[in-house]
Amino acid sequence: AQSVTQLDSQVPVFEEAPVELRCNYSSSVSVYLFWYVQYPNQGLQLLLKYLSGSTLVKGINGFEAEFNKSQTSFHLRKPSVHISDTAEYFCAVVKTSYDKVIFGPGTSLSVIP
Amino acid sequence: DTAVSQTPKYLVTQMGNDKSIKCEQNLGHDTMYWYKQDSKKFLKIMFSYNNKELIINETVPNRFSPKSPDKAHLNLHINSLELGDSAVYFCASSPQNGELFFGEGSRLTVL
Numbered sequence: 660a661q662s663v664t665q666l667d668s669q670v671p672v673f674e675e676a677p678v679e680l681r682c683n684y685s686s687s688v689s690v691y692l693f694w695y696v697q698y699p700n701q702g703l704q705l706l707l708k709y710l711s712g713s714t715l716v717k718g719i720n721g722f723e724a725e726f727n728k729s730q731t732s733f734h735l736r737k738p739s740v741h742i743s744d745t746a747e748y749f750c751a752v753v754k755t756s757y758d759k760v761i762f763g764p765g766t767s768l769s770v771i772p
Numbered sequence: 773d774t775a776v777s778q779t780p781k782y783l784v785t786q787m788g789n790d791k792s793i794k795c796e797q798n799l800g801h802d803t804m805y806w807y808k809q810d811s812k813k814f815l816k817i818m819f820s821y822n823n824k825e826l827i828i829n830e831t832v833p834n835r836f837s838p839k840s841p842d843k844a845h846l847n848l849h850i851n852s853l854e855l856g857d858s859a860v861y862f863c864a865s866s867p868q869n870g871e872l873f874f875g876e877g878s879r880l881t882v883l
Contacts (some may be wrong), residue, residue, distance in 0.1 A: 753870035
């Protein structure tokens with residue numbers, strides 16, 4: 660069965676600083692990978708996804724992530740964060756044969772003015 | 773035009789009561805889900821339907837009964853509510869590549 664680890668439960672960062680949110684997964688089969696963002700009192704929305712092709716994936720709001728198969732990682736990065744990026748970020752994985760989507764425990768990003 | 777809509781957004785009820793949450797999607801997706809988000813923000817899949825057929829049931833107590841009258845609707849009925857059922861319940865739909873489109877959530881508080 661797949662599983663997802665997000666090692667950092669909380670990440671405080673100053674405005675305009677870079678940030679990296681870490682995600683590692685375990686799976687014995689090929690997977691698709693996703694990052695979702697949840698703003699306070701809202702549903703989740705897709706930031707970016709890796710299905711195939713280039714391992715560097717660009718998403719909305721200036722975020723990008725790199726799929727590293729050997730390290731089974733899919734870390735999310737942004738070169739300069741804004742106050743509006745304060746939110747909960749979830750990494751998710753699903754088998755390419757299609758199965759249930761498994762979410763990591765989430766990372767709370769707080770951007771400090 | 774909301775893609776995945778859930779009603780109601782808030783429910784406050786007493787232990788032992790029965791409640792329902794409705795979900796509708798206008799994206800034309802075949803697959804719909806119910807997820808439960810607890811107070812620590814952890815998201816756990818509960819059910820998945822593909823074209824009105826139940827395909828995932830994640831050892832959820834049988835007090836929870838999903839119903840899909842057609843592929844655009846997935847409702848969740850909960851009997852005999854318990855304190856531990858307090859959570860935010862999210863409906864989602866998917867075009868079957870794993871990408872999920874979420875509703876705004878329904879916050880259930882059991883007193």
